Amino acid sequence: MKIPKTSKLTNIFGLGLRSPHYSYLELQPATSAGWFEVISENYFQTRGRPRQILETLRADYPISCHGVSLSIASYEDFDWAYLHDLKKFYNEIEPFIVSDHLCFTGLQNNNTHNLLPVAYTQENLNHLSERIDKVQNFLGRTLAFENLSAYFNYQASTMTEWDFIAELTKKTDCNLLLDLNNIFVNSYNHQFDSDDFLNAIPFERVKELHLAGFRERDGFYFDTHSNPLYPELVELYKKVLKIKKNIPTLYEWDEDIPSFEILENQIKTLMNL
Amino acid sequence: MDQKTFNQKIVNLIRTPNSVDQVEIVSQFRLGSKLSPHNALGVYQEDYQARLTEALKNTYRAIHFIIGDDDFFHLASDYIKIYSSNFSNLDNYGNHLSFFLTTHPLSDEYIILPELANFEWLYREVFHLKQDEGLDGEALKNLLTIDQAFVKMVNSTRVLNYNYMISDLFNLKDKTHSDEEAQLDFDKPQHLLMSKNGTQVKTYILTINQWIIIQKFVTGCNIQDIFNTTLTAITPDEIQSLFQILGGERLLLQY
Incomplete structure (x- = not known):
């Protein structure tokens, strides 16, 4: 079936397509979003309302x-x-x-629906490179891989996360989706300098950014996508803008999702930076 | 420990916490983070429970409404212990809940739960189906004048038969009057037709006679057989209202 589509990116800021906004988006309002992100797996089986809204949006975004x-x-x-x-x-x-x-999520027949990190070792670098090549060949597309919020590091790691990612881009032709919230949360929980992360990343491979609000609990930061942007995140984003401009940027909000208008206001704030 | 072994052990540990494997796994974690190794593992274990519970809550909203937070949490926890998720889409989790409830102690207290779970799962199933368009009222009327006209239900419908008034129980979650649950006499059989209506799901309550007729349409039959072979007790009103639904919602296909 042919779906009407546009390839025109009116601005670099995108929003996630989430069910609390279906009723609003079904009215096909003009929005401040330049594009929308969807979680692929959620659309494999449905031919109902979620799929219809996606197809309607696809005509305009x-x-x-x-x-x-x-x-x-x-x-x-x-x-x-x-x-x-x-x-x-x-x-x-x-x-x-x-x-x-860049993670594993479980075993066959046991998906934890969690994003689990691997040790940053040469062995895992080789393993991931092979798998990335295989999956990209099968899909016929270049994937962008996102850095995680990880709540533990491995003793076995022989390199930092940012060096591992940089090496991976040398061994494969994959792209990167840089999640600034994840960098910030990790830098706080694991006590490293986020500048070290940014300085190591080959920005020519960064095809998308994610920004979101985290939550503090018992002295730790958690990547909950449940709050407005914190000033620290805005500062980190400004640093990225000095390195490379015009990277498509998603503003994520996945828990306690507010009205679409509030998300649009967050986008407008980012547009003015 | 190699990564493959680590992956297997931590995934099993996230699903089924146990102190022996926990010690072995956290010994692989590097110290120096703000989170202790045990707390770090706890984040994933709690998150696993929370995500799967939330998925069940999203699908089984009426059950959640009727039994409340505490009992729902315990039910979800019991279910999650038995059933892992083998789905890429978390929203698909929970397909065995109706069966699981048939032997769960909560069903001693709330006897309607297995049937209500069955209804909620089917509701979700129909919600995600494409709406098929069958014959309209006029076309159906014309078929009634033909000797050999074979019809069957469109794919986006479910014909259901329950021992309790499941549709009314399902709707309680959307009511504003808190005393309606107490007033509802749910201990009566209910025959239902569930179908797509645009992007929504619609449920019709049928009489037993209407339900018997519709059962024939599920497998497919000559439309004339409905009148020739069944139900001397069915009234003209029952037939008329049934065909109003079938024609109005375009639920029959000719084949």
């Missing part, structure tokens, strides 16, 4: 397809049924960016 279940860092075989669904979905939607996370 470019779409980014973001995944949460690729489990690229798994040591089990790929879930090929999943990959076939993903490829079909990409072909139908024709997204301008496709992405997932």
Whole structure:
């Protein structure tokens, strides 16, 4: 089936398509969003309301397809049924960016629905490189991989996260989705300087940014996507703007989701930086 | 420990916490973070429970409404212990809840739970289906004049039969009057037709005679057989209102 589509990116700031906003977006209002991001897996089976709204939006906005279940860092075989669904979905939607996370999410028949980090070692670098090549060849697309919020590091790691990511981009032709909130949360919880992270990243490979609000609990930061942007995040974003401008940037809000208008106001704030 | 072994152990530990494996896994964590290794693992264990519980809550909103937060949390926790998620989309989690509830102690207290869970899962299923368009009222009327006209229900429908008034129980979550639950006499059988209506799901309450007729349409039949073979007790009003639904919502296809 042919879906009407636009490839015109009216501005670099995008918003996630989330169910509390369906009723509003069904009215096809003019919005401040330049594009929308969808969670790919949520659309594989549905032919109901979520899919209809996505197809309606696709006529007016470019779409980014973001995944949460690729489990690229798994040591089990790929879930090929999943990959076939993903490829079909990409072909139908024709997204301008496709992405997932640098993590594993579980075992076959036991998806934790969590994004788990791997040790930053040469062995894992080789393993991930092979898997990325394999999946990109199958999908016929270059994926952007997102850095995680990780609540532990491995003793076995022989390199930093940022060096691992930089090395990965040398060994493969994958792109990066840089989540600034994750960098900030990790830098606080694991006590490193976020500048070290930014300085190591090959920005020519960064095709998308994520910004979100975190939550503090018992002296730790948690990547909850549940608050407005903190000033520290805005500062980090300004640093990125000095390195590279015009990177498509998603403003994420996934818990206690507010009205669409509040999200648009956050975008307008970012536009004025 | 190699990464493959670590992956297997931590995933099992997230799902089923146990102190022996926990010591082994956290010994792999680097010290120096603000979170202690045990707290760090706890983040993933809590998150796993929370995400799966939330997925169940989103699908089983009426059950959550009727049994309340505490009992729902315990039910979800019991279910999560038995069933892991093998879905890439978390929203698909919870497909066995109706079966699970048939032997769960909560169903001794709330006997309607297995049937209500069945209804809520099917509601979710129909919600995600594409709406099929069958014959309109006029086309149906014309078919009634033909000798051999075979019809069946469109795919985006479910015909249901319950021992309790499940549709009314399902709707309680959307009512504003807190005393309606107490007033509802739910201990009566209910025959239902569930169908797509635009992007929403609509439920019709049927009489037993209407339900018997509709069952024939599910498998497909000659429309004339409805009148020739069944139900001397069915009234003209029952037939008329049934065909109003079938024609108005375009729920029958000719094949």
